Amino acid sequence: MTDAPPPPYAGPQRVFSGMQPTNGLHLGNYLGALQKFVALQGKYECIYCVVDLHAITAGPDPKELAAKTREVAAAYIAAGVDPAHSIIFVQSAVREHSELAWVFNCIARMGWLERMTQFKDKAGKHAERMSVGLFDYPVLQAADILLYKATHVPVGEDQKQHLELSRDIAQKFNNDYEAPGFFPLPEPLIQGPGARIMNLREGTKKMSKSDPSDMTRINLTDDADTIMNKVKKATTDPLPLPETKEGLAGRAEVENLVGIYAAMSERSVDDVLLEFGGKGFGVFKPALAELLAAKLAPIATEMRRLNADPAALDAILSSGADRARAIAAPIMAEVRERVGFWGA
């Protein structure tokens, strides 16, 4: 006889995602995540976090951390996340994130974490010298999501494996504590041409905040001249753009630029190639740079305006933390009870 499948999760549909306050945000963060944060607002209850607990895995930066945290919150709002509807808050302000992460540390298995490619990439050959926090990063990410019983998580493709781990942790908690359907198995929302934006110089590396060369990425705060210069210097090849998607095979840098154009204009890759197929980069690159500048300039202007008034941002973040805590606290109380803690 086979066991009956566990009951499906029956709670509300909820979106959760987060970004680290490390360096400035770039086009990959925008197209892989932030643009989706905005689009999901009408459809779900949305909770967007600035994950400062995750940021300290990259080393201490106490003088800058609070300012960088506000900057990410400003980017959320400038891009179109509406704090009157969506919850915008800072991870460390809701202590339950750390508390649930500890419970999940006792659920997740070493072998699961040892398979995480992001840790391997960051640690390189020096795993034994990395902090335990960096190794544990994806467990805290699972706690972030499940503390709100979030069902949908908009992220870039590089987060796919971390989301699979969150699902494994949710499932094992539900099994170990005989709580079928207690935690949902969160669904990653990854699809679309913006899910994996590559480095402008090397189409095999992802666009990243940590690349030493600023020419490899477009920052959300770059002005029109800087964008034009970076796009013009982006690696391409001497051939014209292909007429169809198949023609992008083996041309990683070209595929990336076309993907950026498509994601930024919210059109399909096929549609973009219908317009630019057969044309050279002398036509396509200026069109791409102009599109980027036109879309990013209002965001950068609004970010500057918001950053000039930290008190107003702090008010939004404290109210966001109160709203987040109001959802998290009863869920954490239930976890404490399931686990059997004294006083729960």
Ligand code: TYM
């Ligand atoms: P972070 O700050 O490194 O990245 C923030 C988001 O940007 C996406 N991203 C990209 N998308 C497309 N192309 C790229 N080149 C690119 N680079 C970055 C990331 O996939 C991410 O969605 N671990 C998370 C932060 C986090 C989180 C969470 C996310 C902590 N807790 C809970 C969701 C739910 C991260 O990668 O942050």
